[in-house]
Amino acid sequence: MARNARSAAQGCIFCAIAVRQAEASxxxxxxxxxxxxxLNPVTPGHLLVVPRKHAVGLEDLDRVTSAHVWSVGHDMAQALxxxxxxxxxxxxxxxxxxxxxxxxxHFHLHVIPRYAGDGWTVKAKSLKRERSLLDSDAQAIKDAIASTD
Incomplete structure (x- = not known):
């Protein structure tokens, strides 16, 4: 586990929920x-999809668990x-x-139901980026992909 994920698991509320040592719905x-x-929903019905095995973030999550989290997130969106x-x-x-x-x-995926006028917004100030900078960013990502193969 990267980024001291093992030590982070001690006292982790999501780990406690996963083994039923802490209360959750x-x-x-x-x-x-x-x-x-x-526990602090953005809107009523706000769900968290959490792997039982402690992982701090994406870097700490194996591909099989990651795929399962996203698949279950899809199922939960349909259920909502x-x-x-x-x-x-x-x-x-x-x-x-x-x-x-x-x-x-502790890695978790939010599945948030939305309602007209619910008051929650995601507003980002986006600025058009020059093609040369986009190409440079794309190359940096391609290089990172190549280094993980």
Missing amino acids: VVHEDETIVVFMD RRSRMGCEGINVLLCDGEAAFQTVF
Whole structure:
């Protein structure tokens, strides 16, 4: 585990929820993940899809678990749409790292039902980027991909 994930697991609330040592309103679970209601929801029905095995972020998550988390997130979005909660949209959000607004350092995927006028916004100031800079960014990412093969 990278970034001291093992030591971070001690005292981790999501690890405690995963082994039923802490209270949570569980929606779904299997041997790999647990899905529960966010204690501080953005909107009613806000879910967290959490791997049972401690991982701080994407770098610490194996591909099989990652794929399963996203697949279950998809299932939960469908369930929210079909539920009597009456949501009109879904946001799927991953906060990986403090700069990305991660506050609990155990990997988790937010599945957030949206309702007209619910008051939650995601507004970013985006500026057009020059093609040469986009090409340079693309090359940096390609180089990183090549280094992981």
